[in-house]
Amino acid sequence: MHFLADRGGRIVEENSLQDRFLEWMYGHVAGRVLLRPLVSPVFSRAGGRFLDSRLSRLMIPAFIRNHSIDMKEFEQKEYSSYNAFFKRRMLSGVREIEHAPQVFVSPCDSRLSVYRISREQEFSIKNTKYTTEQLLRSRKLAGKYSGGYAWVFRLCVEDYHRYIYVDGGRVSPGICIPGVFHTVNPAANDRYPIYVENTREYSLLQSEHFGTILQMEVGALLVGKIENRTVSGTVRRGQEKGNFAFGGSTVILLTQEGKVRPDKDILENSGKGIETKVKLGERVGCV
Numbered sequence: 370m371h372f373l374a375d376r377g378g379r380i381v382e383e384n385s386l387q388d389r390f391l392e393w394m395y396g397h398v399a400g401r402v403l404l405r406p407l408v409s410p411v412f413s414r415a416g417g418r419f420l421d422s423r424l425s426r427l428m429i430p431a432f433i434r435n436h437s438i439d440m441k442e443f444e445q446k447e448y449s450s451y452n453a454f455f456k457r458r459m460l461s462g463v464r465e466i467e468h469a470p471q472v473f474v475s476p477c478d479s480r481l482s483v484y485r486i487s488r489e490q491e492f493s494i495k496n497t498k499y500t501t502e503q504l505l506r507s508r509k510l511a512g513k514y515s516g517g518y519a520w521v522f523r524l525c526v527e528d529y530h531r532y533i534y535v536d537g538g539r540v541s542p543g544i545c546i547p548g549v550f551h552t553v554n555p556a557a558n559d560r561y562p563i564y565v566e567n568t569r570e571y572s573l574l575q576s577e578h579f580g581t582i583l584q585m586e587v588g589a590l591l592v593g594k595i596e597n598r599t600v601s602g603t604v605r606r607g608q609e610k611g612n613f614a615f616g617g618s619t620v621i622l623l624t625q626e627g628k629v630r631p632d633k634d635i636l637e638n639s640g641k642g643i644e645t646k647v648k649l650g651e652r653v654g655c656v
Contacts, residue, residue, distance in 0.1 A: 372643045373480060376634065376651075380643060417452075417594065420615050425451035436527035455615045456596075459529060466533070466607040466650030470578050473629045473654035476610070476620050477532040479522035480644035481653060483631045486514050486623065492521055494587055494619055497566060501623065504585070505571070506546060514583065516626030520653070523644065524618045531612040532586070532620050533649060536576035537605045543572045543597055548588070570595050571621075574604070578656065580628035586611065587619040607650065629654050 371383045419425055428451050433440060442463045448454040467474050475481065484492045488511075491498045501511040501519065524530060534540070548568035571585035586595045595618075597611035604610075630636075631654045635645045647653055 420452040471656040475647040478529040484519045514623045520622040522620040538576040541573040580625040583623040585621040
């Protein structure tokens with residue numbers, strides 16, 4: 370069960386099919402038994418091939434109807450597969466990007482939580498808890514963000530699955546961290562006796578206004594895929610960084626101490642365990 374706030378302060382209880390499925394997979398013996406084959410490369414490749422097939426187009430109308438997707442906001446075209454539809458591009462101007470230099474913006478449509486970074490602080494991503502060091506697999510790099518903030522943008526399947534650079538600057542080549550699946554006895558009584566590290570990619574942006582920002586994309590548990598653009602050198606605020614293929618996904622920003630602070634409502638909601646719904650390009654913090 371999740372609680373979600375909008376920027377007007379209204380809080381609702383959210384219990385999506387996606388969330389219930391993941392809770393069942395992690396929290397019940399049968400789900401844990403099924404999880405290993407579901408995250409196997411064979412299943413992932415087979416699922417990906419189906420979602421790229423013309424047959425998968427049959428799923429599109431029901432998805433639009435069930436999630437109340439306004440297709441007038443997107444490019445008008447015939448989609449060759451479900452994945453092509455899932456990666457659909459919004460029309461120019463549907464999302465307005467804040468360009469005031471001191472304003473820190475969201476990279477994507479999502480549900481946002483923020484955490485103060487310390488060596489011991491854990492945050493939950495895809496039902497797995499990480500410290501910053503575990504997330505990056507680097508104590509040295511994690512130390513550069515101690516005292517700053519981790520911004521966790523959780524996308525659901527109905528969200529727009531393209532994401533942007535949140536500021537202009539120079540970007541490093543991307544680093545890929547492969548996913549890992551660990552398990553003890555799946556019939557154990559522990560609620561979460563499994564440990565899944567999803568595949569993730571990150572790059573460092575020497576930004577014009579907010580110090581060095583680490584931006585990471587985390588792939589979905591099953592067949593989700595990260596598709597980042599190949600970029601070297603300078604990028605601009607609002608430039609598309611990439612997109613996810615099918616699956617709920619997550620974008621994470623790490624900001625250094627003293628460089629940017631979250632807006633008050635987002636910080637207060639996060640302290641209560643409440644996510645805040647935000648849109649791509651919307652203000653979420655400031656210098």
